[in-house]
Amino acid sequence: MATITTTITINSTDLLTDELSLSTTATLTTAGTSTGLTGTAGLARKKTGNTSEYTLFAAASYTDDKAHKAYLKNTSTTAAQYFIVEVAGAVVGRLYAGDWALIPWAADTTSTNCDIDITPSAADMTLEYMLFTDE
């Protein structure tokens, strides 16, 4: 069985009066089981040529209502540059320069196509991304 592990570590020495340190690891499994995810859309880089909206992952291309996980990273080093991240047309948030995200994704197609879309704030920005799929 394939094993995909994800670890997050959040640290701060001065956000609170006491030091903050949080670390956790998850093994990515298929919905409702202990079986590891076995599919991936691969690690990729996308350079945007303009400030139009791009569909990164189309829900219709993946199994609906599952335990997919999407990893995104804005590689920009210009602080003001961001990607707007949308799921099903709803703005989730902005990924500023250097920011990354790990998003659970149901690939829901029941009501609205739950596509993951990105809109860069400037032309010629680069996004790194990867999808772990539950197929």
Added chain:
Amino acid sequence: MATTTAAVTLTSDLLSDEMSVNATTTCMKAGTTADGLDGMEYGYLDLVTGDEYDLIGATPTASKASKLYLKNHSTDETYFVAITQGTQAIGKLYGGDWMFIPADFHDAAGEIAVTANGGTNKICYALFHEGITKDASA
């Protein structure tokens, strides 16, 4: 300024060669390298099945660089927390899963809500932000 770093490591034997991805970000306020996110809201609670709950009992300032961490601490692999934004399903966090997402909260429809499934789910969350307005007392 407050300095909060968030690092991720993804490793896998899914491919014929080992894969490892590492990324670290310092959580900054929107559009600057001079000032870090300086607010935090944290919770660790039992989430009973049945109803949908707004995760954050406050309204963060819109169109900023807030970050939301959420982990499902359930040990039963069939339990999950459904994540929705407005009326739209985003994804499901099964027992042991975590997420770290940008959280815009650009308007009322931007509220992140959670619904427990399978049984009572124990969740932990942290919102890193640059300003919130507490919800008025009912």
